[in-house]
Amino acid sequence: YDPDRQRAYFTSRLLQQRGETAQNQEAQALIELLYLNLQRESQLAAACFLPSYCWLTCATLHFLHFTNTQAPIRTLTGIYTSFLRLNFGGEVLSTGTVTNESIQEQHGSLMMYVVRTVGKLAYDGVMYKRTSFSEKELEQWIGGKTKTDEELHLLAMFQTDVLDFFLAPCVESRKYIPKDLGENGERRYVFAVPAMQEYLAALYVVLGENKSALEKLTKEVSVAIGQASEDVNAIVNIFSKFIPLRIFAIFNLLKLFPKLFEKIFSQNKGKIARTMAAEMFRTEDSYNEDVLDQVEQSLLGVHGPKPRQYDDSQPFELYPIFMGGLLHYGNRVLLQQLDCNIQSATVAQITHTLRKYLVREISKPLPPEELMDLLVLLYEFQNPRLTEEVLFSIRRICLTNIRMTSLKCFILSSVLSCTSASYHLKELDLSSCLLNHDMLQMLWPAFRHTHSLNLQFNSLGP
Incomplete structure (x- = not known):
C-alpha cells in the first residue's frame, strides 16, 4: 500500500465542501494525524490497503468531526450497515456448480453466512475479551466440520473473498497479542477495523444466531409439529364425532410446542436486552474514555506515551451500542436487503425489556464517561419514545471533563429534544468540557430543558 496515495484520497474526501475556514483547518489537522498513523505501519494502514476501508475511515471521521444541524441525521451503526450493504448487497453463496444449490438454500445470502461464521468469531472474541485469533482458531470457527469437496471448495472461496476482507494479519503485536499467546511466534489475525468486530458480534446476537441448544431444538420441533397439526386438523374435524374425548388430548399436544417455543423465544429477546444493559454498565469499563473518543483513537492513533504491557481488559463498549442501533428501522431495511431480517x-x-433495565441502571450514580455512552446508545437507537421514558428517570446530567465535540453536542441536544416541553433537568453540568461558541449554538435545544447550567472552565470569554 502507498501512504501517499492514501493521503491524497483522504485529503480529497475530508476537504470536500469544507468552505468554512475553521472546518478547513480542522480537516487539515485530521489529515496530518491520519497520515502519521498510516506511516507508523499501523493496523489501519493494513486495512486501508482495500479502498472500501478508506471509505469507511472517511465516513467515520466525517461523522465524528463534521456533524451539524443542517446535515442529514447519521449514526455510527448506519455507517457500518451501509458499508456492508455496499460490499455485500445481492451476493449469494455459489461456486458456480449445481451441487452447491443445497448449500446456498441452507445458508441463504452471503451476508447471512458471514454472520453465522465471522459473526460467531467476533461474538466469541467479545465474550472472552479477545481481539486476535490464530490460524487454527479461524479454521475451527469458520471451517467447522467440512466433509464434501463442494463444502471445501466453498470454504476456500469464502476465505479468499470474504475472510481476508474482514481479517488481516496483526501488525501491532504489542497492542493486540497477550504475551502468553504470542510466544510461539505463530501468525495471528485481527479484524481490519476494531469496531467491525463489535458490529458483527452485535449483529450475530440481534439476529438470534447465539441460540442455545434447547432453543434450536424447540424451534425445529415446533415447526415440524406445527405443520403436522395443520395436516391432521381436517381429519380430526371429520372424525370428531366418533373419537373418544380423551384422544383429543393427544392432538392438543400438537399445539403445545409452538407455544413453548414462543415462550422461550420471548425469554431470548429479554436476554438480549439484559446483555445490552449489562455490557453498557460494566464496572471495569466505568472510567474508560467515552466510546466516541475510543473510536477516534482507533483511527488517528494514540499520540504520546503508550503502555508497554498488553492490557487484557480490552473494552468492547461499542458492542451494546451497535445492538441498539441495529434495531433502528433504517438499519433493519438495509439489512433486509442482505437477507438479514x-x-x-x-x-x-x-x-x-431494555427500557426496564436502563431505568434501573441509571438510578445509580454514573461516571460522566458512562453517561455519555448512554446518550450515544439512545441516539443510535433513534427511538424517541424509549428515549423519553429513560430520560424521565434522569434529573441531573453531569458530563464534566468530557472532551465535548460538535457530534457530542448534537447527540446531547437530539436526545433531550425527544422529551416533552415540560421536562427539565435539575442540572446540566458541562464544566471543563472544552466548549466553544459554535458548540453552544448546537446546545441551545438542550439548554431549554434545564433549570441549572454549569459552563465553568470552558474558556468562553466574558
Whole structure:
C-alpha cells in the first residue's frame, strides 16, 4: 500500500465542501494525524490497503468531526450497515456448480453466512475479551466440520473473498497479542477495523444466531409439529364425532410446542436486552474514555506515551451500542436487503425489556464517561419514545471533563429534544468540557430543558 496515495484520497474526501475556514483547518489537522498513523505501519494502514476501508475511515471521521444541524441525521451503526450493504448487497453463496444449490438454500445470502461464521468469531472474541485469533482458531470457527469437496471448495472461496476482507494479519503485536499467546511466534489475525468486530458480534446476537441448544431444538420441533397439526386438523374435524374425548388430548399436544417455543423465544429477546444493559454498565469499563473518543483513537492513533504491557481488559463498549442501533428501522431495511431480517416483534420485545433495565441502571450514580455512552446508545437507537421514558428517570446530567465535540453536542441536544416541553433537568453540568461558541449554538435545544447550567472552565470569554 502507498501512504501517499492514501493521503491524497483522504485529503480529497475530508476537504470536500469544507468552505468554512475553521472546518478547513480542522480537516487539515485530521489529515496530518491520519497520515502519521498510516506511516507508523499501523493496523489501519493494513486495512486501508482495500479502498472500501478508506471509505469507511472517511465516513467515520466525517461523522465524528463534521456533524451539524443542517446535515442529514447519521449514526455510527448506519455507517457500518451501509458499508456492508455496499460490499455485500445481492451476493449469494455459489461456486458456480449445481451441487452447491443445497448449500446456498441452507445458508441463504452471503451476508447471512458471514454472520453465522465471522459473526460467531467476533461474538466469541467479545465474550472472552479477545481481539486476535490464530490460524487454527479461524479454521475451527469458520471451517467447522467440512466433509464434501463442494463444502471445501466453498470454504476456500469464502476465505479468499470474504475472510481476508474482514481479517488481516496483526501488525501491532504489542497492542493486540497477550504475551502468553504470542510466544510461539505463530501468525495471528485481527479484524481490519476494531469496531467491525463489535458490529458483527452485535449483529450475530440481534439476529438470534447465539441460540442455545434447547432453543434450536424447540424451534425445529415446533415447526415440524406445527405443520403436522395443520395436516391432521381436517381429519380430526371429520372424525370428531366418533373419537373418544380423551384422544383429543393427544392432538392438543400438537399445539403445545409452538407455544413453548414462543415462550422461550420471548425469554431470548429479554436476554438480549439484559446483555445490552449489562455490557453498557460494566464496572471495569466505568472510567474508560467515552466510546466516541475510543473510536477516534482507533483511527488517528494514540499520540504520546503508550503502555508497554498488553492490557487484557480490552473494552468492547461499542458492542451494546451497535445492538441498539441495529434495531433502528433504517438499519433493519438495509439489512433486509442482505437477507438479514430483524422482525418488528423482536424489536418491540427487546425495547420493552431494555427500557426496564436502563431505568434501573441509571438510578445509580454514573461516571460522566458512562453517561455519555448512554446518550450515544439512545441516539443510535433513534427511538424517541424509549428515549423519553429513560430520560424521565434522569434529573441531573453531569458530563464534566468530557472532551465535548460538535457530534457530542448534537447527540446531547437530539436526545433531550425527544422529551416533552415540560421536562427539565435539575442540572446540566458541562464544566471543563472544552466548549466553544459554535458548540453552544448546537446546545441551545438542550439548554431549554434545564433549570441549572454549569459552563465553568470552558474558556468562553466574558
